[in-house]
Amino acid sequence: MSARENILNAIAMNQPELAELPVIDLASTIHYEDSFIQFKTVLESIGGKVELISHITVLKDKLATDKTTGNFIVNTIEALGDVDKYVALLPVFDLEKVEKAYVKGTLGVAENGAVWIYESQMINRLIPFICQHLILVMEKKNIVSNLHQAYQKIDVEKEGFGAFVAGPSKTADIEQSLVIGAHGARSVVVFVIE
Amino acid sequence: MKVALFIPCYIDQFYPKVGIATLQLLEKLGCDVSFPLEQTCCGQPMANSGFAALSKGCDINFIKNFSGFDYIVAPSGSCVLHVKEHLSNEEDGIEASQIRNSIYELTEFLTDILKVKSIPASFPHKVGLHNSCHGQRGLNLSSMTERMLPEFSKPEQLLKLVAGIELKKAKRNDECCGFGGTFCVFEEAVSVKMGKDRVKEHEDNEVDYITGGDTSCLMHLEGILKRQGSKIKTIHIAEILNRVL
Amino acid sequence: MTVKHADLAEKFIADEPRTDWHDDTLWFVREKRDKAAHGLPEWEQLREWASQIKNNTLSNLSNYLKEFEEKAAANGIKVHWASDAKEHNEIIYEIILKHGIQKIVKSKSMLTEECHLNEFLQHQGIEVVDTDLGERIVQFRKEPPSHIVLPAIHLKKEDVSATFHEHLKTEKGNNDPQYLTEAARQHLRNKFVESQLAITGVNFAIAETGGFVVCTNEGNADMGAHTAPVHIACMGFEKLIPKADHLSVFLRLLARSATGQPITTYSSHFQKPRPDQEMHIVIVDNGRSKQLGREDFRNSLKCIRCAACFNTCPVYRRSGGHSYHTAVAGPIGSILNPNLDMKANADLPFASTLCGSCSNVCPVKINIHEQLWKWRQVIVEEGYVAASKKISMKGMSFVFSNPKIYRLLGKTGRKVIHFFPFMVNNKLNPWFKQREMPSAPKDSFHDWYLKNRKN
The missing domain is CATH 3.40.50 (Rossmann fold)
Structure with missing residues (x-):
């Protein structure tokens, strides 16, 4: 018999009588009166930054300014101008030099400051992780109170990859001292469009 | 009864x-x-x-x-x-x-x-309560810092009825003292270290007595206190509740 | 089996200031966990849901695994099955050989620690670079991790500084965590860029989608998995959960229980490989199906490896992770490891005061301290305790079963004391080493009662 059959047989033999799944009652989970404020407070407590903007054009100017610095800036958001589609196939050696990336997020979660990003929004799976600084953009109406609501809105099967990103990369592996910028982005700013 | x-x-x-x-x-x-x-x-x-x-x-x-x-x-x-x-x-x-x-x-x-509402007892001293794990977590004699449930304490509720007593809460209010039955000899080093750490917190509170509902914990703490030459004494909660001036 | 928890713990405690530091540091993590849990009024309800979801998973595991395999395969992921550590390591080795891989990065996976993958590959002349900062530190030092979430928590920044000076040529004596972390970032970025294979663990695998989730704070799992042309994710079969919706329950609990964060920085959901990438999943048994058959111990398989039980354990905090001499230390390790090797790990269920704090913090409600008690019974029954202990227990049992003998022994100088295991009348009595004995009163309570109450 193969390992697969051995394992599955042993499990089938040893697993207990069927236990029911619980009913997850969303009404009994936390809801915030002002999800944006909660989102901002939590994200800023874990090293991120949140800025409320009235219109996406504000960012257009910002991106344009960034591009004049000579740094490697990547834009993946159509509303901001030309999308740098070529990064999809860029070797990691080059991606490693990305200074700043502008990425659209699908939704934000008030209870934990996380932003969901689909692979299609990243263009290249590495972008939100390998860039030195990450700019996330999303709409205020897409902030939900908690993760239960978030999973109702996203579809994890829709694309090959997706991630919740909550603030900058961090570690406390040396004496529990918090250091921002372990392997991933050193900073995360979330622009929330009203 | x-x-x-x-x-x-x-x-x-x-x-x-x-x-x-x-x-x-x-x-x-x-x-x-x-x-x-x-x-x-x-x-x-x-x-x-x-x-x-x-x-x-x-x-x-x-x-x-x-x-x-x-x-x-x-x-x-x-x-x-x-x-x-x-x-x-x-x-x-x-x-x-x-x-x-x-x-x-x-x-x-x-x-x-008995739903005791008053006790004719008096104990004019500074006292630290040691919550024994079996009493607290096992018998649910008081709320636990790990659980997100309303606070209460049956031993504290009784001690508060005693005249003159000044209760001092240890920093880690429900940390184990390290007695643990045979653990206290088979894991002597950890057992004693745990006991010393409990004692230290009560010392920081400058208590006269450490009390509790379990004599085994108190025996262990007493052994450490005596070896250290400490002035702090141990006393079972029954002895306090039964004490009149 | 020569090393025992008690001996290793004694060595650890010999450096008392360092023990205090270790204890305080982990207690601080426990307090952060409390604060995070207090932030959610539904905390206890969440634990209950998580527990029930895991109970359901364990009760229908064979079907869920088949469902997962089918979906994952349809998504282009290659699924492998390993009965034990050896098969797990060989599967990975075969993939390495097939692609002629030389550069490997690995993010945290306790399963690969359990299987001793790094040592196995080293024997084949292949080097694996651990990319979690804490794991990289202990790897440089040729030590095992001492904690499943905080692998280098037994070390001080001075130790890390010396290690990095030796291996990464950092400034001698520069102990600044920021500086040291930056050095590791630069060093490991080079490793990521040239990697040919990324090995990751799995936090949750979802039966209904065939996808899996990996959580990190550093971003190291993503840096590896999205760079290397081959990704192997290793999981014990108990990592499964039925539905994607259930992730909400577990992700809400995991980081809050582990470090007090509301969520890990990155919660990465892998569904399909990249177009140019090969993605493998190795599903491992290694004793788990046996544990599933042990009614008293099966629910240890609900564990999501948050390490809250480590941080709250008053013994762990004062004895350090290495005193448990196993890949997974702490209270959960003490109920998992006897299943893997009862003889070698017979000491672990006794490395606890049974205070019960571990069960209270457990986000999936594993009755850890009750299982510790039950393992003790099994270990004694199977004959893995010292003969001397058995003799003293038999003596005690005899005395306590016979009231007359009990009282007789109590009469003169409280001789019954000899029958208390913690009061052995012996110069080497460990009780007496750092504690005074209770003084023996003239009368027992029984004596007093007869004199004062019995007419």
Whole structure:
């Protein structure tokens, strides 16, 4: 018999009588009166930054300014101008030099400051992780109170990859001292469009 | 109210004053207390060491002594928890289960059954309460810092009725003292370190006494305090509740 | 088996200031966990849901695994099955050989620690670079991790500084965590860029989608998995959960329980490989199906490896992770490891005071302290305790079963003391080493009662 059959047989033999799944009652989970404020407070407590903007054009100017610095800036958001589609196939050696990336997020979660990003929004799976600084953009109406609501809105099967990103990369592996910028982005700013 | 008194073996042998205080206190509060004379030990030392199979003789003896009472009360959370969780008798399952349901740790008996609202006791000293794990987490004598539930404490509720007492809360209010039955010798280094750390927090509070509902924890802490030459004394909660000036 | 928890713990505690530091540091993490849990009024309800979901998973595991396999395969992921550590390591080795892989990065996976993958590959002349900062530190030092979430928590920044000076040529004596972390970032970025294979663990695998989730704070799992042309994710079969919706329950609990964060920085949901990538999943048994058959111990398989039980354990905090001499230390390790090797790990269920704090913090409600008690019974029954202990227990049992003998021994000088295991009348009595004995009163309570109450 193969390992697969051995394992599955042993499990089938040893697993207990069927236990029911619980009913997850969303009404009994936390809801915030002002999800944006909660989102901002939590994200800023874990090293991120949140800025409320009235219109996406504000960012257009910002991106344009960034591009004049000579740094490697990547834009993946159509509303901001030309999308740098070529990064999809860029070797990691080059991606490693990305200074700043502008990425659209699908939704934000008030209870934990996380932003969901689909692979299609990243263009290249590495972008939100390998860039030195990450700019996330999303709409205020897409902030939900908690993760239960978030999973109702996203579809994890829709694309090959997706991630919740909550603030900058961090570690406390040396004496529990918090250091921002372990392997991933050193900073995360979330622009929330009203 | 008819009550059977269970005095655990190490209290019987080394801390008879705790037994005496418990008996006098219960009598003072109007209970008709009897002390079954052939009692010995609940069997916990064997069972917690992995020898539950060897505690059968204790179970039989315990059932022989304590069957037929409405209430059994003991000044030890740990022994009560053991009886509640493990007392069994293959031949007489009903008697064992009746005992498991009628045994109470002293403080919960006072707060839940006697519903004591006042105690004629006075103890004008600074006192730190040590919550024994078996009493707190096992018997639910007080809320626990790990759980997100409303706060309460049965022993504290009683101590607050004592005149002149000044209660001081240790920084880590429900950290284990490290006694742990045979753990205290087989893991001597960790056991003592845990005890020293408990003692230190009470010292920082400048208490005169450390009290608690479990003599085993107190014996361990007392051993450390005495070796360190500390002025802090240990005292069982029954002795405080029974103390008049 | 020569090393025992008690001996290793004694060595650890010999450096008391360091022990205090270790204890305080982990207690701080426990307090952060409390604060995070207090932030959610539904905390206890969440634990209950998580527990029930895991109970359901374990009760229908064979079907869920088949469902997962089918979906994962349809998504282009290659699924492998390994009965034990050896098969797990060989599967990975075969993939390495097939691609002629030389550069490997690995993010945290306790399963690969359990299987001793790094040592196995080293024997084949292949080096694996651990990319979690804490794991990289202990890897440089040729030590095992001492904690499943905080692998280098037994070390001080001075230790890390010396290690990095030796291996990464950092400034001698520069102990600044920021500086040291930056050095590791630069060093490991080079490793990521040139990696040919990324090995990751799996936090949750979802039966209904065939996808899996990996959580990190550093971003190291993503840096590897999205760079290397081959990704192997290793999981014990108990990592499964039925539905994607259930992730909400577990992700809400995991980081809050582990470090007090509301969520890990990155919660990465892998569904399909990249177009140019090969993605493998190795599903491992290694004793788990046996544990599933042990009624008293099966629910240890609900564990999501948050390590809250480590941080709250008063013994762990004062004895350090290495005193448990196993890949997974702490209370959960003490109920998992006897299943893997009862003889070698017979000491672990006794390395606890049974205080119960572990069960209270457990986000999936594993009755850890009750299982510790039950393992003790099994270990004694199977004969893995010292003969001397058995003799003293038999003596105690005899005395306590016979009230007359008990009282007789109690009469003169409280001789019954000899039968308390913690009061052995012996010059080497460990009780007496750092504690005074209780003084023996003239009368027992029984004596007093006869004199004062019995007419």
